[in-house]
Amino acid sequence: xxxxxxxxxxxxxxxxxxxxxxxxxxxxxxxxxxxxxxxxxxxxxxxxxxxxxxxxxxxxxxxxxxxxxxxxxxxxxxxxxxxxxxxxxxxxxxxxxxxxxxxxxxxxxxxxxxxxxxxxxxxxxxxxxxxxxxxxxxxxxxxxxxxxxxxxxxxxxxxxxxxxxxxxxxxxxxxxxxxxxxxxxxxxxxxxxxxxxxxxxxxxxxxxxxxxxxxxxxxxxxxxxxxxxxxxxxxxxxxxxxxxxxxxxxxxxxxxxxxxxxxxxxxxxxxxxxxxxxxxxxxxxxxxxxxxxxxx
Amino acid sequence: xxxxxxxxxxxxxxxxxxxxxxxxxxxxxxxxxxxxxxxxxxxxxxxxxxxxxx
Numbered sequence: 052x053x054x055x056x057x058x059x060x061x062x063x064x065x066x067x068x069x070x071x072x073x074x075x076x077x078x079x080x081x082x083x084x085x086x087x088x089x090x091x092x093x094x095x096x097x098x099x100x101x102x103x104x105x106x107x108x109x110x111x112x113x114x115x116x117x118x119x120x121x122x123x124x125x126x127x128x129x130x131x132x133x134x135x136x137x138x139x140x141x142x143x144x145x146x147x148x149x150x151x152x153x154x155x156x157x158x159x160x161x162x163x164x165x166x167x168x169x170x171x172x173x174x175x176x177x178x179x180x181x182x183x184x185x186x187x188x189x190x191x192x193x194x195x196x197x198x199x200x201x202x203x204x205x206x207x208x209x210x211x212x213x214x215x216x217x218x219x220x221x222x223x224x225x226x227x228x229x230x231x232x233x234x235x236x237x238x239x240x241x242x243x244x245x246x247x248x249x250x251x252x253x254x255x256x257x258x259x260x261x262x263x264x265x266x267x268x269x270x271x272x273x274x275x276x277x278x279x280x281x282x283x284x285x286x287x288x289x290x291x292x293x294x295x296x297x298x299x300x301x302x303x304x305x306x307x308x309x310x311x312x313x314x315x316x317x318x319x320x321x322x323x324x325x326x327x328x329x330x331x332x333x334x335x336x337x338x339x340x341x342x343x344x345x346x347x
Numbered sequence: 348x349x350x351x352x353x354x355x356x357x358x359x360x361x362x363x364x365x366x367x368x369x370x371x372x373x374x375x376x377x378x379x380x381x382x383x384x385x386x387x388x389x390x391x392x393x394x395x396x397x398x399x400x401x
Contacts, residue, residue, distance in 0.1 A: 055350055326380040 056242055060093065063230035066193055066216075067097040067177070070228045071105070073218040074175035078168075080347060081107040081134070083119045083126075084294045086179030086231055088250050089239055091126070093230060094177075105177070106133040108167060112159040113143050114296040117272055122251045137167035149298045150277040161346045165201050168225070175218075177228045178347050183235045185325055187339035193232050199223035201345035227347070236292075236324050237317060244310045254313065256290040256305040267301040292317070292324040 071077055079094065081087050094103045109123055127134030139147075142158045149155045168176060182189040187205075194216045196208050211217040218226060231239075243250060253270075260271045264282045268289055276298060278284075289302040290313075307313040317324075338346075353370070355363040371377055377385075 058350070321379045323378045323381055326378075 053241065053245075056238065056245060059234055059238055060096075060242070062233065063090075063093045064097045065214075066228065066230040067094060069216055070175055070177075070194060070218065070226070071097075073216075076171065076173045077105045077175040077177065078135075078171060078173040079103075079105050079107045079177045080164075080179075081109045081123070082179065082294075083109065083115070083123045083251060084179070085239055085243060085250050085254060086181060086234075088126075088248050089234075089242055090177065090179040090231060091130075092242075092246055092248050095130075102131060103133075106135055106171075108135045108137060108171070110160060110163050110167060111136050111138045112155075112163070112296050113138060114149055114159070114275075114298060116251075116253055116270060116291075116294060116297045116300075118253050119251055119294055126249070135167075135171075137163060137170075139163035139166065148275070149296055156341065156346070157344070161341065161344055164347065165345045168201060174220075174225050175228055176225060177230065179231050180229050180347060181231050181234050181236075181239075184323075185338050187336075187342050191229060191232065191342075193229055194218065195227045195229070196220065197225045197227060197345070201225070203227075203343050203345070205339075205343075237314070240310065240314050240317065244314065251294060253291045253294060253302075255309060256288045256307050256312075258286055259289045259302075261285055261287055261289050261302065268304065269301060270297050272297045 079090065081091070091103075091107075094105065098104060107127070111120070123134070123136075126132070139159055139162055142163070147155055147158050152158070180188050180191065182191065190205060192208055193214075194209075194211075195203065197203055199221075209217040209219065220226065234242075242248070261268045262271050262276060262278065262282050262284055264279060268287065269276070270289070270291075271284055287304055288306055290305045290307060291300060291302045294300060305316060307316045353367065355366055357363045372382075
């Protein structure tokens with residue numbers, strides 16, 4: 052394995068072990084994406100030969116790509132994981148959707164996450180967020196403190212010398228832990244290739260039915276998609292660089308049908324993977340505001 | 348691939364982030380959509396006589 056991948060792997064595994072040793076009710080936030088898949092692999096290695104002693108939690112908004120949900124069920128079953136799923140049922144009953152409700156992310160993702168964390172009374176919450184994804188994630192600590200309302204205050208964090216994590220907290224407060232902090236998108240792909248990690252097929256190009264809307268491509272995953280004026284449905288070779296809720300996650304035209312081709316493509320690309328995520332850019336500093344409020 | 352770790356020390360508004368940002372810019376590690384976004388930010392917040400702060 053390439054030396055920088057070994058370094059990143061060792062770092063992540065030691066982050067997992069160090070923090071797990073101080074936790075009482077840890078949980079892994081599993082988003083089904085490629086970063087979560089790598090995180091899961093690192094957890095396997097960190098505890099091998101014991102199976103992962105930490106439950107996985109997926110926050111399901113009801114609007115994830117269908118292929119993500121079937122992949123999640125397959126992975127949970129195959130690895131005999133303690134796999135949990137939580138949805139904001141009140142929001143679903145009220146018909147909150149990404150087309151008509153500007154507070155969709157807040158209700159179906161942030162509130163859902165906060166409710167689920169409260170129910171589980173979790174103290175160490177692992178996530179696959181990386182610093183190269185987005186500005187507010189780039190200043191995030193590896194072990195990041197949250198107050199009892201899950202709020203993030205980037206200017207009031209525990210002091211710690213280098214990688215000696217300070218896991219002191221009051222009861223009901225928690226930590227978000229990011230073992231993949233220093234990985235880039237390319238590192239993730241290199242690691243998936245080396246370790247032969249299974250990922251959702253949506254990451255690879257295939258003829259797919261998409262909606263062309265304002266020069267962006269969205270998967271026509273089911274007939275709940277509300278077409279706007281000017282939208283056209285087409286069949287194109289499309290793949291996704293990140294996966295979220297299908298009406299909010301744009302794909303790209305691509306011929307990259309396997310990992311080697313994906314790596315070749317992103318090495319050449321002049322756009323960040325997050326350029327397809329609408330909610331990151333809905334207003335300036337948007338992700339930071341969401342993160343302060345408890346979003347991942 | 349070789350990784351480099353950099354630490355900047357300074358007080359508030361000394362230019363720690365500006366220096367790091369400039370290094371990313373100079374080493375061609377800024378992607379198109381990211382730089383477009385920064386120009387947008389700059390338009391909103393920077394003084395008129397500064398073109399871009401990074």
